[in-house]
Amino acid sequence: MKRTYRKPTPKCDRCGTGIDLENDAGICFRHADGEAYLCEKCVEEVKTDFYNEIRTNNTIESDT
Numbered sequence: 001m002k003r004t005y006r007k008p009t010p011k012c013d014r015c016g017t018g019i020d021l022e023n024d025a026g027i028c029f030r031h032a033d034g035e036a037y038l039c040e041k042c043v044e045e046v047k048t049d050f051y052n053e054i055r056t057n058n059t060i061e062s063d064t
Contacts, residue, residue, distance in 0.1 A: 012039040014046075 009018045012026070013036045019026045025040040038046065 010035070010037045012037055012042055014038055014042040017041070
């Protein structure tokens with residue numbers, strides 16, 4: 001009998017939804033402490049929040 005080892009299914013660090021690495025869209029951020037995952041839905045929500053924050057605050061990053 002042959003044993004196959006599968007990595008545990010990663011979960012979105014924002015909403016907790018399981019992410020199938022073969023079939024689901026999402027983003028993995030690798031850093032010194034490990035990996036952080038965002039599912040496609042959360043990526044879109046973060047993007048929308050970011051754009052809305054920029055539109056309402058009209059922030060300027062530098063003086064040049």
